[in-house]
Amino acid sequence: MSTVTQPMQAYRASLLHFHADPALSSDAHSWIEDGLLLVEDGKVKAAGDYASLASALPPGVAVADYRGHVITPGFIDTHLHFPQTDMIASPGPGLLPWLETYTFPTERRFEDLAHARSVAEFFVDELLRNGTTTAMVYCSVHRESVDGFFEASHARNLRMVAGKVLMDRHCPPFLRDTCVEGVRDSEELINKWHKHGRQLYAITPRFAPTSTEEQLALAGELARSYPDTFIQTHVSENVDECRWVRELFPNHRSYLSVYEHYGLMRQRTMFGHCVWLDGEDWARMADTQSATAVCPTSNLFLGSGLFDFETADGAGALLSLGTDVGGGTSFSMLQTMNEAYKVARLKGSYLPALRMFYLATLGAARSMQLEGTIGSFAPGAEADFIVIDPKATPLLARRTSHANSLEELLFALALLGDDRAIRATYAAGNLVHSRLPS
Ligand code: GUN
Numbered sequence: 498m499s500t501v502t503q504p505m506q507a508y509r510a511s512l513l514h515f516h517a518d519p520a521l522s523s524d525a526h527s528w529i530e531d532g533l534l535l536v537e538d539g540k541v542k543a544a545g546d547y548a549s550l551a552s553a554l555p556p557g558v559a560v561a562d563y564r565g566h567v568i569t570p571g572f573i574d575t576h577l578h579f580p581q582t583d584m585i586a587s588p589g590p591g592l593l594p595w596l597e598t599y600t601f602p603t604e605r606r607f608e609d610l611a612h613a614r615s616v617a618e619f620f621v622d623e624l625l626r627n628g629t630t631t632a633m634v635y636c637s638v639h640r641e642s643v644d645g646f647f648e649a650s651h652a653r654n655l656r657m658v659a660g661k662v663l664m665d666r667h668c669p670p671f672l673r674d675t676c677v678e679g680v681r682d683s684e685e686l687i688n689k690w691h692k693h694g695r696q697l698y699a700i701t702p703r704f705a706p707t708s709t710e711e712q713l714a715l716a717g718e719l720a721r722s723y724p725d726t727f728i729q730t731h732v733s734e735n736v737d738e739c740r741w742v743r744e745l746f747p748n749h750r751s752y753l754s755v756y757e758h759y760g761l762m763r764q765r766t767m768f769g770h771c772v773w774l775d776g777e778d779w780a781r782m783a784d785t786q787s788a789t790a791v792c793p794t795s796n797l798f799l800g801s802g803l804f805d806f807e808t809a810d811g812a813g814a815l816l817s818l819g820t821d822v823g824g825g826t827s828f829s830m831l832q833t834m835n836e837a838y839k840v841a842r843l844k845g846s847y848l849p850a851l852r853m854f855y856l857a858t859l860g861a862a863r864s865m866q867l868e869g870t871i872g873s874f875a876p877g878a879e880a881d882f883i884v885i886d887p888k889a890t891p892l893l894a895r896r897t898s899h900a901n902s903l904e905e906l907l908f909a910l911a912l913l914g915d916d917r918a919i920r921a922t923y924a925a926g927n928l929v930h931s932r933l934p935s
């Protein structure tokens with residue numbers, strides 16, 4: 498996507514973004530009730546008071562009037578599977594049978610580039626309808642799936658991270674690569690797509706049970722050769738899976754330590770789930786600056802377990818939220834916040850709405866080492882933002898009309914909101930989704 502110079506654009510609404518973690522600072526966010534967001538050449542030029550910025554606007558700049566709405570940075574979903582779009586909401590008695598029954602047969606179809614392209618088009622539009630402007634995406638084992646996904650993302654000039662799944666054992670033969678082939682294909686895809694426009698590549702061993710030790714070792718070497726790529730995988734999601742890993746890797750202290758042994762824990766590694774990590778694992782997560790995608794709708798749907806925010810926060814780990822579609826049951830990061838809140842309650846802790854909005858924006862950007870690029874309105878950040886409508890449904894309108902604080906407003910949006918609350922989505926300053934008021 499070429500970066501054609503765009504004229505300045507201006508958007509009037511309430512503005513919310515973060516510069517720190519609300520769990521660590523009482524001065525973590527910026528809320529401007531009557532704000533103006535200025536965008537130039539796809540980047541944020543300024544975010545401030547309407548009264549002070551509007552008077553200095555160059556002549557001829559029209560102001561898009563979103564008064565009554567809240568503009569925030571676009572949501573960042575740090576874990577989901579694009580080939581699982583068509584099998585969302587398929588019930589199964591736990592992770593491993595669910596993978597066998599639904600996931601593997603569904604992913605088989607992605608050997609066909611035409612199929613991959615058509616699902617990718619729908620998937621990317623669904624992300625945008627839900628206000629998600631960046632996602633960390635698992636493709637299937639097939640190179641075609643990666644091409645299909647990145648083509649759709651690149652055509653819309655989105656900042657996306659994705660990668661080919663590596664798996665060379667414990668899966669049907671039609672989904673199996675070999676350790677050499679899998680890593681060779683990944684390297685070719687890195688050269689083709691990593692930093693091509695706004696696209697970024699993630700080395701993607703599915704999870705330890707479906708990779709031989711040779712494949713994990715080669716993935717670790719690849720990650721060392723391309724240190725600015727991402728790594729994504731699953732860890733400690735489900736007790737049966739954890740037991741299986743103990744049997745397959747009896748010489749390792751923990752499931753997580755298998756990944757560390759093969760050089761797969763570093764900055765820009767995103768571990769999905771982390772439900773059953775112990776204290777030592779959490780210390781390694783923090784020390785290596787590896788990040789966690791907390792996936793509450795999936796963990797509840799598959800009965801995997803309850804994420805422990807208190808222990809993760811106590812260790813100082815990097816946290817973000819993931820939908821984990823199609824194990825997860827919604828593309829909406831608002832609905833993901835809703836479930837995260839309830840998971841925290843069941844573990845005896847409390848997630849304020851401000852923290853949840855942080856996790857879905859700046860927290861995720863920090864987890865991905867992309868602070869300053871996405872996730873906030875810092876000057877020079879890429880202009881990926883969403884317009885949220887607090888009156889999107891009759892119930893939201895009724896509830897938010899008497900919100901007594903910002904926290905109350907955001908809490909109602911997180912608990913009651915979904916794709917209907919996303920009035921518009923912008924990526925690099927371009928309108929990429931608009932929901933006409935009904
Ligand atoms: N673990 C390995 N593969 C998967 C997957 O596709 N979904 C989930 N939720 N967990 C996994």
Ligand code: ZN
Nearest residue numbers: 578731769821
């Ligand atoms: Zn997953």
